[in-house]
Structure formats: structure tokens, C-alpha cells
Amino acid sequence: MNAQLKAPEAASDGRHTVDACFLGPYGENDTLLEKLVVEFLRDHVYWRRNFHPEDPPAISTAAAQHPEYLAFEARMRRELHQLSAALKKSVPFHSPRYIGHMASDLLLPGLAAQILTLPYNPNNVSEDAAPVTVELEVQVGLQLARMLGYVHDPARPDCAFGHLTSGGTVANYQALRLALALKAFPVALQAAGVPDIVLPEDAWGAFNLAPRESTLLVEQWQQWLAQASPADRRLWQARVREERIEQRGLADFFAAHPTLQVPKVLAPITAHYSWSKGCKLLGLGRAQLELLPERGMRVDTDALEETLERCLREQQPVLLAVAVMGTTEYGTVDPIDGVVAARERFAARGLGFGVHVDAAWGGYLATLFRNEDGSLRTRDEVASGFTAFPSPDVYAAVAALGDTDSVTVDPHKLGYLPYGAGAFICRDHRAVALLSEEADYVFHGDAPKDYLGRYRSLGQFIPEGSKSGAAVAGVYVTHKVLPLDHAHFGLLPAQTIRSAEAFHARALRFAEEMAGVVRAVVPFPPDSNLVCFALNPAGNRDVAAANAFVRRVHDELRCDPRQPLQNKQFFGSVTTLRPEALGEEETHRILDALGLDVATLDGEGGDKLMILRHTLMNPYLIDRENGISYIDLYFDHLAARLRALLAKG
Template sequence: MLDACFLGPYGENDSLLEKLVTEFLRDHVYWRRNFHPEDPPAIPTDAAVDPGYRAFEARLRRELHALSASLKKSVPFHSPRYIGHMASDLLLPGLAAQILTLPYNPNNVSEDAAPVTVDMEVDVGLQLARMVGYPHDPAIDRCAFGHLTSGGTVANYQAMRLALALKAFPVALRAAGVPDLGVPDDDWAAFNLGPAAGTELVARWTAWLAAHSPRERAAWNARVQAERIEQRGLCDFFAAHPTLKTPWVLAPITAHYSWSKGMKLLGLGRAQLRLMPERDMRLDIEALHETIGDCERERQPVLMAVGVFGTTEYGTVDPIDGLVAARDAALSRGLGFTVHVDAAWGGYLATLFRNEDGSLRARDEVARGFAHFPSPGVHAATAALAESDSITIDPHKLGYLPYGAGAFVCRDHRAMTLLSESADYVFHDNAARSYRARYRNLGQFIPEGSKPGANVAAVYVTHKVLPLDHAHFGCLPARTVRSAEAFHQAAGAFASRMHPLVRSIVPFPPDSNLVCVAFNPAGNRDLGVANAFVRRLHDQLRVDPGAPLQDRSFFGSVTTLRPQALGEAGMRRILDELSLDAATDGDAEDHLVILRHTLMNPWLIDDRNGISYIDMYFQYLEQRIGGLLAGT
């Protein structure tokens, strides 16, 4: 099946892509001609022989040839020799669907500008919801909702935006004096209802308004809107409720920098982002419980706790099950907050855990065909995705789709009412309309004012061709996880062979299809020297704009290990295994530079041709390390 999914490292499926593009370009032209065939052609048939036309065509061809030549210096993401960042070849269904849709140029901000692809976007949200275990039947009240964004960064912003609106809304209802809704009697309790109870309150408010006359609805809505945090702003809202503090966001120290950006963008302030310590690159749940306990004692609100399902640097999976349990325990003691999972990288790994009927596979079923995957912790974390409140997933990463296609999904769509730019439940009949009809005016609920429908078509068609379960789409991440296990094994053999020259370790077993390797020249104990060695090694593994791409045998990337992420014991273990001394206060560097390998390409192990690019890579490393140590 996978043979037909990509253009291929050698362009093997060029005829298939060419046929698809040509067929549907012609189909698009026929559509234009048959819209109103009685209209005369606006461009005359002899225009192509006009001197101005021919001059324009010549300039166009010249610039396109120049562009094509320049693009040959691009990173060869398609090749099995590329094992660097989170990019690989593109799935043909998505590539063809995006090319097909581009001439129609739909803008998914509303049904007026995208009557076809806006429905597809609603469906994509439901497809992703099913993949992670959220309710995905639009006929039920608590159905999930999702939409695409330009990337995981904007999806994370949307998560914070929704969490803040949901947390502050009960306080606004209380301040407005809305009766008969069961709003708590004090601001602290109202601010800490938790996302599930808060969403139910939104639903009761909507129903309560619907029972009033249009004049009364408008009056009550105006009173509540005047008290909402979105209307008053952070300063005025908290000044009006002096017993409340600005809430914190608790995120692991390995969390993506988009969380820092988001805190600034929303006006909460970077100081309110509290980075939680980790153990072996995974969120330390005990430390999280301690922080939550401190918040309870000091009456410090928490907006959100973030777990990462596949860290950007290391591919590790946080204990999402522990995070969900911590949320539930804190709520029982009166501290409510949202759990958001940043699965920008690892989201599509969930396909490995889904049966074709959408049910969760047992760990022993998932483990067939793998040496170690999934660990009990990874399986438990995947099962717990269904209990989170919202999630970020990037189709343009492990979904193998074109940039930019991120996604935000919330577990219960009724909370999205709070993000609407117009009070549709008061002035229109949107609240009474069907799920799909309501979200056809998507621009009311999303951060963007314009968004490409072509990206949506790419994701939608890919999910239809490759349903998000282990028997279809899951075949792709399954192959890459097997590559990661083979890479891990090969790294161990490499370390044994190279021991006289260099110390080499995999700092922690991979949770997904991303593997890191650390190095230190034999006899060295200085952290700075080891880091300089790895940086020189990486110079042989990155794009050099001044040299032909063919001069590079492989492409990789680097990242760093820091004591804050590993914990003191974890950092000490790794340094000991590498025969390195720990950094002291006077040292310039306290971190360790390591090579990072993202093993997305499905042809890293080419059984048909008897080639293992993984083995070739480690042979290449041997040569480069030998040259570096010899000074050549």
C-alpha cells in the first residue's frame, strides 16, 4: 500500500502524480467553461500570438526556470538520507488534493467563500477527534469540534484562548446577576468550576436565554458581555474581582516555545508560565502535584496544565494519564483547570492504537511486530488522550501533509460558543441549527480572518484515502517506529565498535520515531570540548547553501540536553556514561549538545534492494568521526 502513497525518493510515482494533476486541471477548465457557456471568451483565441503576450510568457518562463533552479538548493526532505527535522516526503493524496483545489481558491472563513471545503474542515475535526478518542458524533450534545490552523503554534494559542474564556465566564455570569443557573456563590468557586462543569454552564445559559423574548435576550446578553474578560480586558477584569489572581499555565520544561509566545499574546504575561521539572525528558507528575498543592494553599488559580505527546526535540511522551488524574483530584478539592495535550508531533501515532471501529487497541495488540513499542507508559498516555480537554495535532508533521496544516480539537464543542465574535445564540438561529450548519461560519470561532481551503482538502482527502486507524494510516507510523527501533539497535552496535575512539550513547529509549545520540571523544572529560566536537560533526550533516546538496551524504539535526529537563539524577547518569564531568558554576556550558534523528521516511530500510540507510548512516558517522579525531 505504501508504494502508492508518495511521489517517492526517486520520483517513482511521477506518472501517477502527472496523470492526476493533468486530469483534474482539465476538469477544472471544463468546470469554468460550463459555468455559463453562453458567455463569450474574455481572452481571444489569437491572444497567444500577440507580441505583448509572448513577451509576458517569456518573462514568466524565465522567472519560473530561475525559481526552479533556486529550489534545487532546498533540503531533500524526500530522501531516506534526510533524518534531521520533522519533515519528510508528502503523501500523494494530500499533495494532489491541494494542487487540485488551489485554482478554486476557497477561503474557509465562511460558507460564502468556501461552500465545499468548509464542510470538509468540520469533518477533519471529527476525523481527528475520533483518532484520539473524543466524542465524534455530531448528533450528541457533547460532540468534539476541531479546525485547522497554520500550525501547532496557533492551535496552542486557540487552546489558551478557549480555556481562559471558559474559566472566566462563570465569574461574568455571577457579576451580571443571572439567576437560576447554579452559578457558585463566590468568585473563587466560579473561577474554578473546571472545564466540564463550565461547559455545562454555558449550555444552560444558552438554553436559559432561548426561553426569553428577543428584547430580554438582548438585554441579558449585554449585561453578561459587559462583565466578560474578553470585554473588560485582563486588568479591568481582575481589578473588578480582587480576590482572584492571574492564573498560571503549568507546562513541562520541554514544552514548545509557542507557550511562551501565547502567554505574551494573550496578555497573561510570560511570568505566569510555570515550567514543570521532568524526569528523563517526561513531565514529573510528583512535582506537578506539589505545584498544584502550593496553588491550592495560596489560592493561586491555574488556567491549564499542558502535557506533550511527542516532544519536538526528543519525541518523548508525557504521562497524560497522570496529568488527567491530577486535574480530577485537584477539581475535587476546588481547584479547576483545563488539561491540554500538545500532540503537534506525536498525534498521528494514535492511529496505531485505534481499531477500524474507533475502539482502543490493547497494548499487546499494538506491540505485535515491534521489539519494545509501545511502553506501558506510552499506551496509558495514549488511552488518556480521550480524557483531555483539548489537543493540538499537526497534519504537516506526522500526517505527511504540506505546510501549514496544524489542528486544534476540543473535547466538547459547546464551549466554542464563548469564542464566537457575534452572539449567534441571541441574534440569530445558529444555536438551534445543526452542528455542521453552525460551523459553516467558521470565521466566528477561529483566530484567523482568512484561511486556505486547499490545505483542508489535502487533509480531508488523505484521511478518506487512509482512515485514521492501525490498518490504514497506522501502517505508515508503524514502519517508522520499526525504523526507530532498528536505529536504536544500530546505535548500540556503533557504540561498541567506536568505543576506543568515542563514547556514544542513546540517552533514553525512544517513545516514538525520534532518536537522539550523544557523543564524547575518548579521554575527554570536559563538557565544552564534547559539545564542540558534536557541533563540528553536525557541520557535516546540515545544508551548506554554498555547496551542492550532493556533497552531503546525510542530513541530521542537533538539540541539547539540559539538567532542568532531565533532573539531576538523569543528567548525572548520562554524563557518567559518556565519562564527562558535570558542569560547575564557572563553566560556560551546563548543557550537552546531541544529534537528533527524526525517522519519518518509510524507506530507511529498503528490503527490496537490500539497503539499510540506517547502517549506511552509522558507517558515514564512523568515517566523519575518524576524520575529525585525525584532524582531517
């Protein structure tokens, strides 16, 4: 047995819970999944038969023997067999030999719940089409809100609200959409001349209220309308509607308020490209997305402060400041607490903006920071069982999540659930009223006063129309089986953090062992469960040559549908380090450690440095049952392949 592994009987608490969570790298839990699927498929059939048992079967038993029926069945089986054969070329996300992109094995509760729900085909656009799963979706929003530290009690007026999306990209669009509606609404009230509601004197002041102040105005407006006569209510609703940015459009809105500029979105240079797409789709324009420099691959809060000072001086409004919890490339965590503090300081000076956290990757790490009652654990409590996680900066960032205005989380990433299941969660549900849409054939009547009833016509508020209720069921059941706290769901990200720490330590040893063959550097210690690794053949000074070498390494690690999957021992991915993201000091540090000449960054393909990227999601990277470390096996394989590639020249 590998000396670094504990004997099975000494495995950590919760191991067997994890063992029951997945189908398994070897399909070990196939009997469990088969029992669940067959049991609930039969249950679905019984539901059909008992809906109106007086109705006779429409398909006779004799039909199954008809030549046309048999021919159709044969065609269907043939195509399904061909599909099944083709899918064997798929990326083996389930295997601990896969350490590439943000995907792994799927949780059985979510997989079974989604399969169970699919034959019912609920459409979560409204309660009319999904009377069960719409309510589950609202509950999922509250589950995630609790994980993040938002108010999650529907009896509270400031309760959070969340919903699922097809992925983090659409969730980020929703963040932009809500932030713009909330920012522009006080200006519409002001322009319409609504009486009895106290507003700033000018458009700049109205456009720069803090999100909490604007949200309270939404509530005051609704209360004002409720007290008005029916005739006055219709009159003032029409007046305010005509002044809203959603009605006028960007060009007309800003033409009507010439003292205002189109607001900027401030995001770190490592932000996902969905922010660029979102600014374009919303009509703000890519020019309004300002990317901020980084320090150690985390947004530079000093640069944020300087940018906000400039915006205030130039009367340039800011829509959102975006922080990232788990960057796509490196898994690093921005100083969310610093961004929140900047929001408070500048709101007091008359520059209001929202804070959104793109936690598409790292959101579920927050389970490690939550007690079973939802309260925040201390840093010492979280750190128990880890070598370095969480750093003081990471702890402060996660602890500040509850003070942000909205968050994106992807259940189909670290939630181990099927695609597509992203999620958008906002701190205060009252703001969501601004997104309401009307469609008489789907949505009926006035919005109910109670929290759940308000969102039974979910399609009024979300970017999508039709959307899968089956995906919702998968997320909801998973969160019920594995509550979002450290003692339950947290068992999974805890294992990934331990794997990342073991991988990091092994990478440092690898660098020492291979010093005469390659220079190997971990550019940034991991904040989460992504570890990057930079390589350069010993003696090489040229960045382009180093990039070509890493491409050759990656060619042996990437999925190639032209070859049998079994030809590959491990699967990995690559990313790049860009000088504009790193900054001059960090660029020199990393290139010097690799023995590369910074001047060669200007060569062919040398404007960035290509590096290996490892996503350590699989809970069986360290297989204690069989005494195998796939991390050790990977580095052994990598050493052999590097030597072979260099021998070829």
C-alpha cells in the same frame, strides 16, 4: 543483500499501500502524480467553461500570438525556471538520507487534493467564501477527534470540535484562548446576576469549576436565553457580555474581582516555545507560565502534584496543565493519564483547570492505538510487530487522550502533508460558543442549531480570518483515503516506529564498535520515532570540547546552500540536553556514561550538552526492494567522519 533485511516477497502487509502513498525518493510515482494533476486541472477548466457556456471567451486565440503576450510568457517562464533552479538547493526532505528535522516526503492524496483545490481558491473564513471546504474542515475535526478517542458523533450534545490552523503554534494559542474564556465565563454569569442558573457562591468557586461543569453552564445559559422574551434576551446578553473577560480585558476583569489572581499555565520544561509566546499574546504574561521539572524527559507528576498543592494553598488559579505527546527535541511522551488524574483530584477539592495535550508531533501515533471501528486496541495488539513499543507508560498516556480537554495535532508533521496544516481539537464543542465573534459582512443571522450549520461561519470561532480551503482539502482527502486507524494510516507511523527501534539497536552496536574512538550514548530509549545520540571523543572530560566536536559533526550533516546537495551523504540535526530539564540524577547519569566531568558544565558554552537528533519519518529507511538499510549506511558514514575529524585534531 544485507542479512538484516527480508526478501521483497516476505515484506510486511501493507507495503504496497505505502508504495502508492508517496512520489517516492527517486520520483518513482511521477506518472501517477502527473496523471492526477493533469486530469483534475482539465476538470477544473471544464468547470469554468460550463459555468455559463453562453458567455464567449474573454481571451481570444489570437492573443497568444501578440508580442506583449509572448513577452509576458517569456518573462514568466524565465522567472519560473530561475525559481525552479533555486529550489534545487532546498533540503531533500524526500530522501531516506534525510533524518534531521520533522519533515519527510508528502502523501500523494493530500498533495494532489491541495493542487486540485488551489485554482478554486476557497477561503475557509465562512461558507460564503468556501461552501465546500468549510464543511470538509468540520469533518476533518471529527476525523481527528475519532483518532484521539473523543466523541465524534454530531448527534451527541458533547461531540468534539476541531479545525485547522497554520500550525501547532496557533493551535496552542487557541487552546489558551478557549480555556480562559471557559474559566472566566461562570464569573461573568455570577457578576451579571443571571437568575435561575445555579452558580457557586463566590468568585473563587466560579473561577475554579472543572471544564466540564463550565461547559454545561454555557449550554444552560443558551437554553435560558432561548426561553426568554426577545427583550429580556437582549438585556441579559448585554449584561453578561459586559462582565465577560473578553469584553473587560484582563486588567479590568481582575480589578473587578480582587479575590482572584491571573491564572497560571503549567507546562513541562521541554514544552515548545509557543506556550511562552501564547501567554504573552493573550496578555497573561510570561511570568504566568510555570515550567515543571522532568523525570526521564517526561513531566514529573509528583512535581505537578506539589505545584497544584501550592496553588490551592495560595489560592492561585490554574488555567491549563499541558502535557506533551512527542517532545520536539526527543519525541518523549508525558504521562497524560497522570495529568488527567491530577485534574480530577484537584477539581474535587475546588481547584479546576483544563488539560491540554500538545501532540503536534506525536498525535498521529494514536492511529496505531485505534481499531477500524474507532475503539481502543489493547497494548498487546498495538505491540505486535514491535520490539518495545509501546511501553506501558506510553500506552496508558495515549489511552488517556479521550479524557483530556483539548489537543494540538500537526497534519504537516507525522500526517505527511504540506505546510501549513496544524489542528486544534477540543473535547466538547459546546464550549466553542464562547469564542464567537461578530462581523456582519461575513457572518449572517443567528447560529443554526445543528452541529454542521453552527460552524459554517468558521471565522467566528478561529484565530485566523482568511485561511486556505486547499490545505483543508488535502487533509480531508488523505484521511478518507487512509482512515485514521492502525490498518490504514497506521501503516505509516508503524514503519517509523520500526525504523526507530532498528536505529536504536544499531546505535547501541555503534557505541560498542567505536568505544576506543568515541563514547556514544542514547540518552533516552525512544518513545516514538525520534532518537538522540550523544558523542564525546574518547578520553575527553570537558563538556565544551564535546560540544565543539558535535558541532563539527553537525556541520557535515546540515544543509549548506553554498555547496551542492550531493556533497552531503546524510542530513541530520542537533539539540541540547539542559541540566535544568534533566535534573541532577539524570545529568550525572548521562555525563558519566560519556566520560564527561559534570563540573565542566560551567565552562564556556557548557551549560548544556549538544547531541545529535534523528527524526526517522521516511518510510524507506529500510529499502527492502533493493536490500539497502540507510540506517546501516548512516552509521558507517558517521563512523568514517568521526575518525576523520579526530584525525584532523
